[in-house]
Amino acid sequence: MTSLAEENYLKAIYKLQEKHGDIVSTSALAEMLEINAASVTDFIKKMAVKKLISYQKSKGVRLSEQGRQIALSIIRKHRLWEVWLVNKLNFKWDEVHEIAEQLEHVVSNELIEQLDEHLGYPKTDPHGDLIPDAKGRFAKNSSKPLLDHKVGDKTKFVGVAEHSNSFLQYLTKTISSWAMNCWWNPLRNSITVSR
Amino acid sequence: MTSLAEENYLKAIYKLQEKHGDIVSTSALAEMLEINAASVTDFIKKMAVKKLISYQKSKGVRLSEQGRQIALSIIRKHRLWEVWLVNKLNFKWDEVHEIAEQLEHVVSNELIEQLDEHLGYPKTDPHGDLIPDAKGRFAKNSSKPLLDHKVGDKTKFVGVAEHSNSFLQYLTKTISSWAMNCWWNPLRNSITVSR
DNA sequence: ATATATATTTAGGCTCACCTAAAATAATAT
DNA sequence: ATATTATTTTAGGTGAGCCTAAATATATAT
Secondary structure, three states, X not given: OOOHHHHHHHHHHHHHXXXXXXXXXXXXXXXXXXXXHHHHHHHHHHHXXXXXXXXXXXXXXXXXXXXXXXXXXXXXXXHHHHHHHHXXXXXXXXXXXXXXXXXXOOOOHHHHHHHHXXXXXXXXXOOOOEOOOOOOOOOOXXXXXXXXXXXXXXXXXXXXXXXXXXXXXXXHHHOOOXXXXXXXXXXXXXXXXXX | OOOHXXXXXXXXXXXXXXXXXXXXXXXXHHHXXXXXXXXXXXXXXXXXXXXXXXXXXXXXXXXXXXHHHHHHHHXXXXXXXXXXXXXXXXXXXOOOHHHHHHHOOOOOHHHHHHHHHHOOOOOEOOOOOEOOOOOOOOOOOOOOOHXXXXXXXXXXXXXXXXXXXXXHXXXXXXXXXXXXXXXXXXXXXXXXXXX
């Protein structure tokens, strides 16, 4: 059984691997989890023993296949719960993250599969992020950055790359007359769009 | 903030007070929570300091008003989640308890109020137990024990007093041609009914 | 009333997941 | 290449929530 702490570490490592490449440093993890780096070192040693990650002293960590599958199952749950909160309970897209962070740790395969069905097997969450299936597979993402479009192009917003509540609220306000969802890369300071 | 352990203790004390009167013994609590009595003694001392319960050495515990309110909010959440699982996700009434035990600890007032609305403000859970409102108040229960009825009486099952999965399954099978819900008192070995 | 049985508490210990401070290692600047 | 800075690890410690074994308090039987 994987603990709450382990699940949070696995999710954080997954996200950091996605963003900054294959290997994740102790300090990056510590910052994301808001946990002291010394504590992180401690914990990842234990996770390595359990084969959830591979770890070489002073050289950062990487998810094992087992760790990746668990991380994906947490992400799947998180995103399905977000869809539920928005589509069924009328929450706004900037109000769901904190609640989903709690719900994602509830353990029951039947629950999550029933929820998936109840929601009509959504492919993406309210921010446009893809929802992995029960086996951890993603559908293909056909969306393109806004920058790849020209002025006058007709297109459809499907999601954002920046998830902070403040940005989501900003977007809701400034483009409330547009579609609700769009891709935005804060590094490039760009809002982007798909077909 | 109340911890997971505290919430479980409060819920257990509430249930034992309901069944066996005002004061709850260390051993009764220990048995219900499947925790060693020595650990329970330890823990209730801390809860007393926090004014969640009143406690006199060797004389058992009783919920404070604050403790009672928290217990009721957990019970409210538990029962609302059970309604959701049965009515929206098609679970059977004998499949929902374990999942609701996890969901009841999710913290968000907005969530629980939205859920209540989503479900149409149900008064009872799938087993017929009353759902307290946000302030911890119960609606009046007009149901009567089956024993109070005579052979030939026309009536409506609304709930069970015994919640074990095995009994629920038994009932589902044996009276699947009747209504689904009924009151049953295992101490008196009786199934009972309301109008 | 005393002996026996049962319930409760005390004392000491454990694991988990965190912490700080100091030491060791790695990266960067001169 | 060496000094400085930043990162990572080690060592020692903490609180929460549990444990067992032993001591004490309470209830029951004779």
